[in-house]
Amino acid sequence: MKFRKSLILVFLMLYVSNGWSLAVFQIPVIQQIDTLLKEADQLKYANLAVGLKKVYQAEKLAQKSKNEQKLGEVYTMLGIYKYLYGTYDVSLEMYLKAIYIHKKFKNDAFLARSLNGVGLIQSGFNQNHESIETFRESLEIDLKYNNYHGIARSYFNISISQIGLKQYEQATTSLRKSLLYSQKLKEEESNHMVENRLGDMMLIRNKPDSAFYYFENLLKDNTPPPNNWEKAYAYAGLAETYLSLKDYDNAEINAVKSYDYAFKLNTKWDLARIAKILSEVNFKKGKLIEAYDFLLENNALEDSLYNERKMSDVNYLQLKSMEVENLKLMNKNAITLQKAKRDRIIIYAFLLLTILLIGVLFLVRRNARLKDVFNNELNQKNENIENQKLLISKQNKALLNLNQSKNQLFSIISHDLRSPINSIVQVLELQKDKAFTQEMQDEIFEQLHKQTLATSNMLNNLLHWANTQLDGQVVNPENIDIASIVESVISSSLLEINKKGVTIVNAIPEQKLLITADIGQVRIIIQNVLANAIKFTPTKGTVDINYTEDEEFIKVHIIDSGKGITQEKIDQILNINKRMNSEQGTSFEEGTGLGLLLVKQFLANNNGLLNIKSGHTNGTEFIISFLKK
Missing domain, CATH: 1.25.40.10 (Tetratricopeptide repeat domain)
Known part of the structure; x- marks a missing residue:
């Protein structure tokens, strides 16, 4: 039993160790x-x-x-x-x-890098437009994954093709974008490549100071320092910059440094470039033999590069030819397969076309419906906006009217209450100083009593008018017996009626005359019109009140026995919606001019009418019309 367990244990260990070793080998x-x-x-x-x-x-x-x-x-x-x-x-x-x-x-990361390589080759064969498209395809992949290294590389390579197309402004922009992404990664190698090319761009654009900045900044960088190829390129760039400024000594110094680095690397393109610079520098300095030697070296290197390019061109064309042959072979094989599938493809194409047409028709119809819905919504919104504009305009107008009413109210109060209150204060101060005899007190207090009553009446009217102007007047219509309201107002005015000795003749009808109106406002209307009739009726005079009706209105006729008023004054009362100057009554009663304004406003609130008749010598008749029940 123990032997069997040990055998199983050994087998498991061998199996596990063998599997582990295979995994270890693969990793x-x-x-x-x-x-x-x-x-x-x-x-x-x-x-x-x-x-x-x-x-x-x-x-x-x-x-x-x-x-x-x-x-x-x-x-x-x-x-x-x-x-x-x-x-x-x-x-x-x-x-x-x-x-x-x-x-x-x-494998998108390496796909982007391979596309970049293809773009470089296209650029090398002056297929710059095609290479830019290839680089942008690579850039799109790197942007998708936020691969800053790949993004920097793509922008750098795009700049090379743009330089080939002499698009120097665009190339400078691409290089700066490349430098920005390289700096995010702190990849000095990429930074050095970009700085070299930016130096070239500044030199091409005749900005030597900027060119010096980029080349020298690269050579001073020690974190990490540039490699030999980057140094060779930068010193060559400095040499060309000094040469453009005719500083031949510094041009030669930097060109020699560049030549040493390029020679170590055995990079023919760089050696050819530097040999050309040294040839020109020596020629400018009068060293014709050295200039000639470097010119011969440049020509030899250029010829070698030309031959290599030609061989590469031939090989490139051979590769393209092989690709064409492969395509022909593939096409030949595909023809056999396509022959069997042709009918099926045609059917599928027909079905697909039918589905597409149905889809297009559906989309067109759907878009038409959506367009109609959208237009309707837009029209509705425009209508709402117009309504809101009208509402705002009305509110602004109402606010302006309210503000004017407020100013008018304060003006009325300051003007109409100051005089009577000052008179009362003066009388009380004189009484306090005992300036009146008993006989004078009786006469003055009688006048003071009249003044106080008049002021109280004026204040009531002011308060009623202010409520209507500032807070708005809420109308609560109900069925009212107008004759009983008139009788109630007469009863509350008996003191003033008796003092003046006026006779009120109220022709109360046998049946109730029911109207529909706000009872409070009706009372104020009757009270003000009756007070006005008493005011302009002479002492011992008569005020007649009677009632008529038609199909729509019940009319209250209040007729005083005063001297009457002119038609011009009647038109002014009926047509002007503001406070008018009040005239003295037959016993020199004063007024505020608000009474008739309240009458007109409350009648308008209750859909009533006001009419005035006067013979100018035989009194005035106020006809107040209320809607029937």
Whole structure:
């Protein structure tokens, strides 16, 4: 039993250890490939030969482990190195293989980098418009993933193609964008490349001070310091800048430094550029032999580069030709397949077209309905806006009227209450000083009593009028017996009637005369019209009150026996909606001019009417019309 358990335990240990060892074997291979590619990426501008060896090592590991995804990443790095060596046809072949694999595995990071490489090759063959499109495709992927390194690289490469198209303003903008993203990552290598190109742009645009700034800033940077290629480029840029300023000594010093770095790297393009600069500098300094030697070196390097470009062009064209042949073969095979599928494709196309047409018709109809709905909503909103404008206009008008009424109220109060109150105060002060005899007191107090009653009546009218003007008057209509209201008002006015000796003749009808109005406002209307009739009726005179009706109104006729008023005064009372100057009554009674204003306003509130008749010598008749029940 124990032996069996031990055997099982040993078997499990062997199984687990074997599986673990297989996993351990697979993981280090991927890590080794990643490490080799990372080291190669860092060496591409420092030591091409060592970097390329590491790429080949990574390629063998990827092929041995049959890891197609990693093999695609190796192809991308091979494309970069072949480009740096100037074998553009091989570089393009590597990039195209890599793009196929990256799309298959959705490896967007390396896909963007491979597209960048293709764009560089296109740019190298002066296909600048096409290269910009390829770079923008790469940029779109990097922007999607916020890959600042890739974004900086794409903007930098776009600037190179823009320089080829002599779009210097656009190129400067692209370079500054590249520098911005490089600085976010603090990648000095990318910064140095961009600063070199920005220096070129400033020199091309005749801004030598700015060119000096970029080249010298690069050479002073020690975090980390620029590599040998970047130094060679920067010193060459300084040499060209000094040459443009005719400072031949400094131009020569910097050109020699650039030449030393380029010679160590054996980069033909840089050596050709510097040889040309040194040839021109020596020529300007009168060193014709040295100038001639450097000119010969420049021509030799240019010829070598020309031959390499021609070979690359041929190889590039051969690669394109092979692609065309492959396409022909693929097309030939596709024809056989398409022949069998043609009918089915036609049917599918017809069905798809039918569905599309139905979809288009549906969208057109739907858009038409939405347009109608939108137009209706828009019209409704416009109508609402217009209504709101009208409402605001009315409110503004009402507010203005209210403000005017307030000012009018204060004016009336200050004018009409000051005099009677001052008179009362003066009389009381004189009485306090015992300035009146008993006989004078009786006469003065009688006048004071009249003055107080008049002031009280005026104050009541002011309060009623102020309420209507400031707060608005709420009308509460109800059924009222108008004759009983008139009788009630007569009873409350008996003191004034008796003092003046006026006779009131109220012809009360046998049946109730019912009207529909606000009882409080009706009382004030009758009270003011009756007070006005008493005021203008002479002592011992008569005021007649009688009632008539028609189909719509019940009319109250109040007729005084005064001297009457002119037609002009009647028109003024009926047509002017503001306070008028009050005239003295037959016993020198004073008024405020508000009574008739209240009468007209309250009649308007209750849909009533006011009419006035006068013979100018035989009294005045006020006809007040109220709606029937």
